[in-house]
Amino acid sequence: MPRVIVTSGRGVAVSDGLAGQVLAPWRLPEARLFNEQAKLITQHLLGVGIVGASMLGLFCALTLYWLFDDRTGFYWLACSWLLNGATYALLRNVVHRPMTAPRRFWLLVGVFASTGIVWGVLPLLILDADSPIPLLLIMVVIITHGAGTFAINASSMPLYCAYIYPAVAPLMIVSLFSSDPLMLGLGGLCFIYLLCMTMFASGAQQAARHSLQLQFTNLELVEQLRTESEQRELARAEAVAANRAKSSFLAAASHDLRQPLHALGLFLEALGRSGINGRQQEMLDNAAAVSASARHMLNTLLDYSRLEAGVIEPAPCGFRLQTLFSKLEREFGPQADAQGLVYRCRDTVLAVDTDPSLVELILRNLISNALRYTERGGVLVACRRRGAMAHIEVWDTGIGIAAENRQAVFQEFFQLGNPERDRRKGLGLGLAIVQGLCNTLGVELELASVLGKGSVFRLIVPVELGGVVSDTSAPVRQRANFDGVSVLVVDDDEAVRVAMSELLSSWGCRCLVADSAASALRVCSALPDLLIVDYRLRDGQTGADVMTALGERLGTLPPTFIITGDTAPDRLREAQSTGALLLHKPLDTARLHDAISQMLSAQSAAG
Structure with missing residues (x-):
């Protein structure tokens, strides 16, 4: 025979066949499921359940008195209200207390069973074979109260049965043992009513448990999604931080490598313009090739950084x-x-x-x-x-x-x-x-x-x-000398200042050098023809600071080149925002020569 696994508050029990299927609705569900059911049932009882039962009891007592001059209902009503008050106080006291599921279950069984017993006693108090009309009236009221109770606790079939059986069974038993056909018929109706309400409660309990299980499943899924979302957000934040650290490292490493390579390229160019023999020229060409290879690799990093910077x-x-x-x-x-x-x-x-x-x-x-x-x-x-x-x-x-x-x-x-x-x-x-x-x-x-x-x-x-x-081809131009052109070079690296001075002097320029905005103001008494400034200087100064200081002192700025070894995206955007022509270390001297030529030509045309 098939085996049915039934979950109870104390664990998992195994039951066989039809007996297991019959007993399954009567078993206590898993703790969290029943606790949620008990919470809803208690809220309904403290809300309209007890008040509604009290008003319905008052209606019974008044009806018995007004229509049949029977004061029995008032004595019963006093007992009923006393029980309702005690129930209300008990539930208010324990509703928020931590309690195991079985203990809470038996507490509610006692509440509903005591209420059922009180309502089951009422028909017996007014039982009179010669006058069945009051009995039928009370039976209608009990059925009405049973319907209201069904709305409150039908999610737990055992709790509903703990009420409805004591409320209806006494009258059913008395009626079935009566010789009066009317009473026998009433007893039969009570039996059918109990059977139908038990089946309805079983179906309602199954639906309620399924709904709660879906609710718990949804909550678990939401919690799982929230956890996964937090993990993804944490992973994203870590990735962003790692990418930022990577970019900062690359920018710092690139800048520190560009400085000496930039100076090396300037020295090699200046050396090539001096008188050297064939063997020396061959060695110089090899050194220039190595320098160009390193420059190409660093320029690759620069291209990548410019893309990241969006410039x-x-x-x-x-x-x-x-x-x-x-x-x-x-x-x-x-x-x-x-x-x-x-x-x-x-x-x-x-x-x-x-x-x-x-x-x-x-x-x-x-x-x-x-x-x-x-x-x-x-x-x-x-x-x-x-x-x-x-x-x-x-x-x-x-x-x-x-x-x-x-x-x-x-x-x-x-x-x-x-x-x-x-x-x-x-x-x-x-x-x-x-x-x-x-x-x-x-x-x-x-x-x-x-x-x-x-x-x-x-x-x-x-x-x-x-x-x-x-036509994208550039005309081949002879390199012109810049005789008499005054150039101010601002760079905090002494090797770069010396190399730039040597190179510009070999091109015919009159070169002034400085390492900061203050020293640039000291050495520059008149407006130079060109300004070449490194972007990142010592003590947090930038090329933009030098441009501002010279502009305030001289009233205007000459054509300006910013030369930088920075590849950090933020730095590139800052440098570009100055409006100066942006060049990058290590600098191709031919590119610098062409840029100076174009800048001077544009200045002459504008003048």
């Missing part, structure tokens, strides 16, 4: 792709030859409408990445038109990317096949920068790859449709 603003325009392709081929072709690879670029007549400098940076990263992970074969750069869009593609025959890594490769510091963290393979930021630049431009980037055979990255940009098309 990159696209400047879209129409430009011809072939000019950019040729420029990249001149740069990467020799690198591919040195690696024994083939670098090919298909000519194109397409012009596109987007930011040329950002597209160049994207392609630089993609091509550099392709050459880094290709050992045999080569790299192909091409462009195809697809409707109103141009698909700029970088193909390689490298190691390929497994399907499970095609999202991960766009995460910062993720690298394939570089467990030893070989610096020649970069920092793992190239594709993260590419993805960020694509998001900034609002263009799509697609990746297709076959493991062991190669990959293709496809940049999808809009075609220029009949607008003005510019």
Whole structure:
């Protein structure tokens, strides 16, 4: 036979077959379930239950007196009210007390059983075979009271039966043993009433318990969701803190590394303009190549920080792709030859409408990445038109990317096949920068790859449709001397001040140097032609403070360059807000020379 597990207040009992099913509704449920039922039942009793029963008892006593001149009801009413008062006081006293579920159960059994006994006695007090009308009236009142009690405690079948059986059974028993047909019929009706109310209470109890179980389940789910939400929020906060710490570390490390590399680059440039022999020039070229490699790695960090800072603003325009392709081929072709690879670029007549400098940076990263992970074969750069869009593609025959890594490769510091963290393979930021630049431009980037055979990255940009098309190639200019140009350099690093002074002097400039706003005011008695200032100085000063101090002293500011080694997003935003031209350490001296030339040319044209 099937076995039925029945949960009780004391544990789990096992019962068999039909007997278990019959006894199950009479068993005390688990403690928390019954405590919730008892709480609701007690609240109803203290609310309208006892008051309603008292008013119904008063109605019985008055009806018996007015209609049948029977004072028995008043004596019964006194006993009933006394019991109601004692019940009210008891429940008020224990309602908030801690109590075990079985003890609370038996307390309520006593309350309802005593009430049932009081109502069961009333028909016996007025029982008169010659006059059954008062008995029928009282029976109707008891049925009414039973219906009200059903609304209060039907969620617990044992408690309801503890009331209804003592209230109806005495009259039923007396009637069934009577020889009067009317009384026999009344006894039969009482029996049917008890049977039906027991079945109704069983169904109501099952529904109530199911509802409470669902309520508890929902509360548990809500608590679980709240806990999981708190855990996710804690994990998110930890991730944000870790990311902030990572950014701060990278910014500090980048700044501290940029300072000496910046000075080194300036010294190497100044040294190259002095008289050296062939062997010395070869060694200088090697040193410059190492410096350029380190500068490239730090500039990669800078590009990533600029993306995080949100200071990159696209400047879209129409430009011809072939000019950019040729420029990249001149740069990467020799690198591919040195690696024994083939670098090919298909000519194109397409012009596109987007930011040329950002597209160049994207392609630089993609091509550099392709050459880094290709050992045999080569790299192909091409462009195809697809409707109103141009698909700029970088193909390689490298190691390929497994399907499970095609999202991960766009995460910062993720690298394939570089467990030893070989610096020649970069920092793992190239594709993260590419993805960020694509998001900034609002263009799509697609990746297709076959493991062991190669990959293709496809940049999808809009075609220029009949607008003005510019040429992104810059004219080759001879480096001019800046004879007589006065420049004030403010930097707290002595090596940088010396190197910058040597470099600018080799370009024909008259150079003044200072390490703070106060010293800049001391050495600068007249307005210089140019101001070059480091952004982060000692004692919490910034380049903006120097600009403010000089502006107040001189009444105006000369064309200003801010040179910074900071990569922290907040610092980049602060520096950019000054309105000065922002350059980054370690500085490419050719970039500085061109910037000075353009600044002086613009100043001459404006003057």
